[in-house]
Amino acid sequence: MKPTSITRLLASALIASVCLGAPARAGRPNILLVMADDHGYGDCGFTGHPFVKTPHLDAMAAGGVVFDRFYASSPVCSPTRAAVMTGRHAFRVNVPNHGHYLRPHEVTIAEAFRAAGYVTGHFGKWHIGSVQPGSPTSPGGQGFDEWLSGLNFFDNDPYLSHGGEYRQIEGAGTAIATDATIEFLTKHHNGGKPMLAVTWFPSPHDPHAELPEGVDGAAALYKEEAGKMAGYFREITLLDQQVGKLRATLRGLGIEKDTVFLYCSDNGGLVEASSGGRARKGSIYEGGLRVPAVLEWPGTLTARTVATPVWSCDILPTMLAIADIDFDPPPHPLDGIDIAAIIAGERETRPPMGFWHGFAGGQSTRSDSIIRALMEAHDAGRPNPHPGRVLKNVMEFPEFEDGKHTGHAAWNDWPWKLHRIENAKGEVKVELYDLEADPDEADDVSADHPDRASAMRTALEAWQAGVLRSWEGADYR
Numbered sequence: 001m002k003p004t005s006i007t008r009l010l011a012s013a014l015i016a017s018v019c020l021g022a023p024a025r026a027g028r029p030n031i032l033l034v035m036a037d038d039h040g041y042g043d044c045g046f047t048g049h050p051f052v053k054t055p056h057l058d059a060m061a062a063g064g065v066v067f068d069r070f071y072a073s074s075p076v077c078s079p080t081r082a083a084v085m086t087g088r089h090a091f092r093v094n095v096p097n098h099g100h101y102l103r104p105h106e107v108t109i110a111e112a113f114r115a116a117g118y119v120t121g122h123f124g125k126w127h128i129g130s131v132q133p134g135s136p137t138s139p140g141g142q143g144f145d146e147w148l149s150g151l152n153f154f155d156n157d158p159y160l161s162h163g164g165e166y167r168q169i170e171g172a173g174t175a176i177a178t179d180a181t182i183e184f185l186t187k188h189h190n191g192g193k194p195m196l197a198v199t200w201f202p203s204p205h206d207p208h209a210e211l212p213e214g215v216d217g218a219a220a221l222y223k224e225e226a227g228k229m230a231g232y233f234r235e236i237t238l239l240d241q242q243v244g245k246l247r248a249t250l251r252g253l254g255i256e257k258d259t260v261f262l263y264c265s266d267n268g269g270l271v272e273a274s275s276g277g278r279a280r281k282g283s284i285y286e287g288g289l290r291v292p293a294v295l296e297w298p299g300t301l302t303a304r305t306v307a308t309p310v311w312s313c314d315i316l317p318t319m320l321a322i323a324d325i326d327f328d329p330p331p332h333p334l335d336g337i338d339i340a341a342i343i344a345g346e347r348e349t350r351p352p353m354g355f356w357h358g359f360a361g362g363q364s365t366r367s368d369s370i371i372r373a374l375m376e377a378h379d380a381g382r383p384n385p386h387p388g389r390v391l392k393n394v395m396e397f398p399e400f401e402d403g404k405h406t407g408h409a410a411w412n413d414w415p416w417k418l419h420r421i422e423n424a425k426g427e428v429k430v431e432l433y434d435l436e437a438d439p440d441e442a443d444d445v446s447a448d449h450p451d452r453a454s455a456m457r458t459a460l461e462a463w464q465a466g467v468l469r470s471w472e473g474a475d476y477r
Contacts, residue, residue, distance in 0.1 A: 168375075
């Protein structure tokens with residue numbers, strides 16, 4: 001059975017029914033959500049890196065809430081971004097790997113906040129939809145009032161879409177995204193509406209051509225310590241500088257105590273030795289999922305470290321709760337939870353988290369070349385060279401074979417983590433780790449705990465079946 005016809009009108013009705021009962025009122029905080037692209041857990045000063053310099057993130061960590069086990073919901077970028085936007089695992093919303101599009105049927109964090117009276121902005125990497133004007137999969141179509149966005153990661157002198165108008169902008173892409181965010185915050189901080197700003201840095205994704213600002217010999221920074229990966233660490237120092245700019249802007253505008261500022265990464269890092277666990281980006285092992293994360297809200301939150309695992313899916317329900325925006329019941333089943341009590345130290349446990357990667361391949365998205373082609377065609381009066389990138393496959397609803405769960409999945413029921421690895425032939429391998437005793441996932445203890453492994457596998461497979469039902473469109477019927 002296919003889902004009934006769903007359009008943006010239905011999505012708008014969902015938004016109104018969920019959110020409009022809670023109009024904006026004085027005292028609601030601004031929300032600033034900043035996410036890096038490939039920043040590994042151990043690649044910060046405050047997480048113990050031996051040489052990379054991150055003084056601004058370190059200062060943020062010293063005065064804020066540090067999440068010791070913050071997990072990206074996926075080991076690659078687009079799915080985690082979809083989870084941040086929806087509070088749902090990315091398979092549910094049509095984003096199983098990089099380059100896939102978030103369905104416009106979903107109610108996004110931007111739509112929920114805008115419906116509650118916030119002014120909303122997106123700045124930086126998008127990678128979950130189009131950046132063409134009028135597209136329901138663009139930042140504007142997904143709830144952002146203002147946006148300066150790239151289709152995928154971008155570097156120096158990028159081609160970007162400014163509310164649907166294509167431009168090439170000189171400078172480092174990460175600094176450009178920061179400057180656009182600062183312009184948004186400065187423009188609206190006295191406008192009578194609270195602000196939601198979502199800034200997704202393109203760094204430290206390769207090719208690592210961006211350089212830190214104001215550093216003598218910046219092109220050689222970290223070369224002695226890191227060799228061919230020096231550019232990765234240079235871009236971490238660059239993005240740290242941008243965090244410093246944002247913190248200084250909040251204080252200069254006098255709104256730091258009225259602003260919730262969350263920094264995290266979209267997936268694990270590129271250097272396994274400092275990834276925070278086994279493997280690195282692209283893996284369901286800890287190194288591909290565990291990322292640095294800090295939350296700052298001066299005057300409201302005091303400095304502390306949270307040991308309880310949390311993840312990207314928790315961002316939407318938590319920020320809505322902090323802003324006192326009614327989202328209960330949610331329009332579609334959430335995988336995330338409100339972690340406000342965990343942040344406050346009033347709760348130390350949470351429901352299990354499910355991870356899954358490798359079920360579907362990624363889709364190439366060359367940001368600069370695509371946006372440049374769109375710009376040149378527009379300026380010359382030629383037809384759109386990429387009409388298929390307006391919606392892609394968001395109106396298609398695949399049907400999946402029952403019980404076929406190809407790829408690498410995991411069930412984190414702290415401190416236990418069960419891996420389920422199914423190859424193309426349908427052969428399944430199971431591994432079990434006690435992350436508290438074995439954070440590097442080196443000692444598979446599934447044979448020592450058969451009952452636990454069996455129960456966790458059953459729970460994981462039930463979750464996988466539910467995820468695929470959502471992807472098929474069951475949540476929209």
